[in-house]
Each structure stands twice: as structure tokens, then as C-alpha cells.
Amino acid sequence: MKKLNRDILEDIRKVLSSKYKVLSMTEKVLRRISTIILEFIVMKLHFVGYVPSHHFRRFFYRLFGMRIGKGSTIHTGARFYDPRNIEIGKDSIIGEGVVLDGRDKLIIGDHVDIASEVMIYNSEHDVQSSDFQAKTAPVEISDYVFIGPRAIILPGVKIGKGAVVGAGAVVTKDVEEYSIVGGVPAKKIGERKIKELTYKLGRAAWFR
Numbered sequence: 189m190k191k192l193n194r195d196i197l198e199d200i201r202k203v204l205s206s207k208y209k210v211l212s213m214t215e216k217v218l219r220r221i222s223t224i225i226l227e228f229i230v231m232k233l234h235f236v237g238y239v240p241s242h243h244f245r246r247f248f249y250r251l252f253g254m255r256i257g258k259g260s261t262i263h264t265g266a267r268f269y270d271p272r273n274i275e276i277g278k279d280s281i282i283g284e285g286v287v288l289d290g291r292d293k294l295i296i297g298d299h300v301d302i303a304s305e306v307m308i309y310n311s312e313h314d315v316q317s318s319d320f321q322a323k324t325a326p327v328e329i330s331d332y333v334f335i336g337p338r339a340i341i342l343p344g345v346k347i348g349k350g351a352v353v354g355a356g357a358v359v360t361k362d363v364e365e366y367s368i369v370g371g372v373p374a375k376k377i378g379e380r381k382i383k384e385l386t387y388k389l390g391r392a393a394w395f396r
Contacts, residue, residue, distance in 0.1 A: 261392035293326035
């Protein structure tokens with residue numbers, strides 16, 4: 189009787205193991221298909237990014253999941269990795285040739301000015317990992333922030349309200365409100381004296 193029970197349990201284990209393998213394989217196939225579809229969308233958005241019309245580009249960016257507030261503009265040549273996680277507030281201007289990652293939550297506030305060729309990343313490889321595993325983290329850029337040309341913002345960073353990031357800086361940790369940072373890695377080099385900011389960036393150039 190005990191042998192019969194063991195045989196039945198072994199048969200059940202084999203069936204469950206087989207079903208698990210099938211489910212695991214199905215999940216891998218579905219993930220791969222999802223990745224391919226996303227890569228195709230990202231490629232299309234790359235081409236869309238060179239059409240010299242803000243309205244045209246905004247339409248397609250929003251169509252594929254990006255949230256863009258009233259009066260905000262993304263200039264030509266922008267690159268994305270997952271537009272569904274990108275949220276931009278109102279009256280913000282994103283310069284030419286920027287990289288907005290989106291593989292984790294990327295929130296850009298109101299009246300934010302991001303200059304040309306800035307790179308904002310949500311994902312990076314763990315150099316201490318034996319398998320070089322990728323890791324992701326959200327990035328938040330608060331209202332009235334200015335980021336100079338070719339600056340790099342790394343995963344997990346929060347930039348406080350009114351802060352300024354100098355050209356070419358590499359930001360590896362949080363930036364305090366109204367601070368001015370620069371260098372590699374970025375360090376505080378000053379502070380904005382005026383704290384009550386009320387300006388509006390206004391209309392972007394038509395064909396940029």
C-alpha cells in the first residue's frame with residue numbers, strides 16, 4: 189500500500205513538473221514577444237522623433253503611453269526605451285537628442301527645462317553581480333529644474349525643486365532643492381538665490 193502511494197505521488201510530481209515546464213516556457217515566449225513588440229514601437233518612435241512637428245510627435249508619444257502635460261514639448265531626435273513609464277508635467281521643454289529611458293518610472297515635473305543631449309537613465313548593469321544583471325530604479329525631476337547640455341542622470345536619482353544641473357555633469361545621487369551641481373560625479377557648487385519661482389518657459393521653436 190505504501191509503495192502504491194509513493195508511486196502515485198511520484199506520478200503526480202512528474203505531471204506537475206511537466207506542467208510547470210510548459211507554463212515556464214509559455215511565459216518566456218510571451219515575454220519575448222512582448223519585448224519584440226516594444227522594440228518595434230521604440231524604433232517607430234525614433235523615426236517619429238525626426239518629424240518637424242511638435243503636434244505630430246506629441247500625438248504618437250501619447251498614443252504609445254507617454255503622459256505629456258499641456259504646453260510641454262519634446263524636441264527632435266529624442267530616444268526612449270519604454271514610453272509607458274514616462275510622465276512629463278506642463279510647460280516643460282525637452283531638448284534635441286535627449287534619452288529618456290522609461291524602463292522604470294520617470295517623472296518630470298512642471299516648468300522643467302532639459303537641454304540638448306541630456307541622458308536620463310532608469311536602468312544600469314550591476315557591475316558587482318556575477319551575471320552582470322541589469323537593475324532599474326525610478327527617477328524624479330521636480331518643478332523648475334534646469335538640466336544643462338549633455339548631463340547624465342543615473343537611476344534612482346531625485347532632483348529637487350528649482351535645482352540646476354550643470355552641463356556635462358553626471359548625477360549619481362539626489363540633488364537638494366535650489367542647489368546648483370556640476371562635475372563628475374556631480375557635487376554642489378552653488379545655490380539659486382531666488383526661491384519663489386513663477387516663470388513659464390512658453391512656446392518652443394516650431395521646427396525643432
